[in-house]
Amino acid sequence: FYMPFDNDNVELVGVTFPTEVGNMGFAGEGKVGGNSLSGATGSYLSIPVTDILEDEFSAVFWMKIDNDPNRAGILTIGPPDVNNANYPDAQNLRTSGIRFFRENGANGNQRFKLNVGTGSGETWVDGGTAADVAPNTGEWVHFAFTISNSEAIVYINGQPVRTSTTTGVDWTDCDILTIMSGAPRFSEWGHLSDLSYMDELRLFNKSLSQNEILTIINDEGGTVYNGEFGEKFYMDFEGNYVDAASGFAATQVGTLTLAGEGLRGSNSFQAATDAYATFPSNGIEYNEFSASFWYKLDATPDRAGILTIGPPHTANANYPTTQNLRTSGFRFFRENAGGMQRFKLNVGTGAGEVWVDGGAAADVDPATATDWIHMAFTISGSVARVYIDGVMVKESDLPAGFSWADCDIMSIGSGAPRFNEWGHLSDLSLIDELRIFDKALTQSEVDAIKTAR
Secondary structure, eight states: OEEOOSSSOOBTTTTBOOEEESOOEEOSOOSSSSOOEEOOTTOEEEEEOGGGOOSOEEEEEEEEOOOSSSSEEEEEEOOOOTTSTTTTTSOBOOSSSEEEEEEEOGGGOEEEEEEEEOSSSEEEEEOGGGGEEOSSSSOOEEEEEEEOSSEEEEEETTEEEEEEEOSOOOOTTOOEEEESOOTTTBOTTSOOOOOSEEEEEEEESSOOOHHHHHHHHHHTTOOOOOOTTSOSEEEOOSSSOBOTTTOOBOEEESOOOOOSOOSSTTOOEEOBTTBEEEEEOGGGOOSSEEEEEEEEOOOSSSSEEEEEEOOOOTTSTTTTTSOBOOSSSEEEEEEEETTEEEEEEEEEOSSSEEEEEOGGGGEEOTTTOOSOEEEEEEEOSSEEEEEETTEEEEEEEOTTOOOOTTOOEEEESOOTTTBOTTSOOOOOSEEEEEEEESSOOOHHHHHHHHHHO
């Protein structure tokens, strides 16, 4: 299924023209070619799609986002909600089909969500702040979502912002695709016409891989991030706190200033007392995980959090001021050990936790370690390892694997807000070249990063 929206609305694979409800238009510009679809109030396109509804499904397209109205349907394939008391004017049966839509997010952004009907119920694919996009920037943003028999994933600019387990999509009583509105089948919550622009809409009867999505983006003139070492997340802190892969910026908590020096370039990250950065973690919660960065140690304060992804500790009597739930995510931090600084990793396994504590082997002397040192840790389904300057200082088995349950933010330069009960707060050390990987790095891969500096 392919609609390029170049001056007409024909679907080119089946050479089918949709039904136009209302008065849809064209934007006079496009991501590819000279035109794109422009939404209009009370308007949308409707087209039969029963011939492509199979066990797996994917959609990819570009949008130039207009947040007026502040919620809208984008792509909807759903069943008629004949039992709704206000049928046909209000419909919202979500046990089959798909609904991709947007709503108000954080800080004036628009949040993009997917709902999948599974037959007996539904699956929500809601990335929270990771799925927020700034509207009205004049930039084209690429969206994709994929559904298999086991998981549904939403991608923004080629990066996954949320993966949800599912039993697969059910297509019972689904027969039409609505483009640029939730109407008529997903209208009860006000997700009506979207006045944004859409271009290059493609539907597939399979679950696309991330590489396939990135190839489409590249072929259509988009920017694809190719990490120097294969990383999926990269912050160089050269004048900003932006992840080069997703294009999203970290949120500053408190007052941060860049350090004015760096391993590469002229800047690096430096937290400050009661100040750090957070980044949505939903898009980087991989089945395997590694982090790599360069670090210039400041041992004051003598304990601090460095990199943390953890769940909210709502059961703590002093929540949210005090938190320390360690059954999911990870916590990489340092503490005083007889005048040395000892670096440790804690990994949540779902039912419990595993400590990766190398003892004296993981100590760094702040009196002599005045230059940049390389830090890395890796987490696979079976083992977690910590490396300091290329040397593995500790490995610990993970017999139960590890868990991301309820994790949603990564803190950079502090244990706060999710790992602060033991005083692991802001780290005034310098951090540069922060990279995150969707695999457990090998010793040789850690060595290669260290050697390249």
